[in-house]
Amino acid sequence: xxxxxxxxxxxxxxxxxxxxxxxxxxxxxxxxxxxxxxxxxxxxxxxxxxxxxxxxxxxxxxxxxxxxxxxxxxxxxxxxxxxxxxxxxxxxxxxxxxxxxxxxxxx
Numbered sequence: 001x002x003x004x005x006x007x008x009x010x011x012x013x014x015x016x017x018x019x020x021x022x023x024x025x026x027x028x029x030x031x032x033x034x035x036x037x038x039x040x041x042x043x044x045x046x047x048x049x050x051x052x053x054x055x056x057x058x059x060x061x062x063x064x065x066x067x068x069x070x071x072x073x074x075x076x077x078x079x080x081x082x083x084x085x086x087x088x089x090x091x092x093x094x095x096x097x098x099x100x101x102x103x104x105x106x107x
Contacts, residue, residue: 003071031048034047034048
């Protein structure tokens with residue numbers, strides 16, 4: 001199984017839900033609405049699910065072995081960390097530019 005693409009669709013700051021993610025497997029199958037959730041001990045991946053007639057949530061798609069789950073979690077967490085780091089760097093860049101402009105004016 002090759003994860004060909006991971007897209008961070010939404011980032012959330014409040015609550016336990018941190019991100020909503022889509023991924024593509026083998027350039028052939030897209031999986032949407034994967035959730036990255038902050039647990040008590042660590043972040044984990046929650047696969048897309050729906051509520052059945054009894055009110056229980058059932059996964060629509062899920063890895064069938066621990067190795068596949070570990071691969072999905074690892075790649076999703078890496079993509080999330082990279083996205084958050086890039087967003088933080090982008091947010092800090094204008095502040096750094098303003099500080100250098102102010103220094104140039106004072107000189």
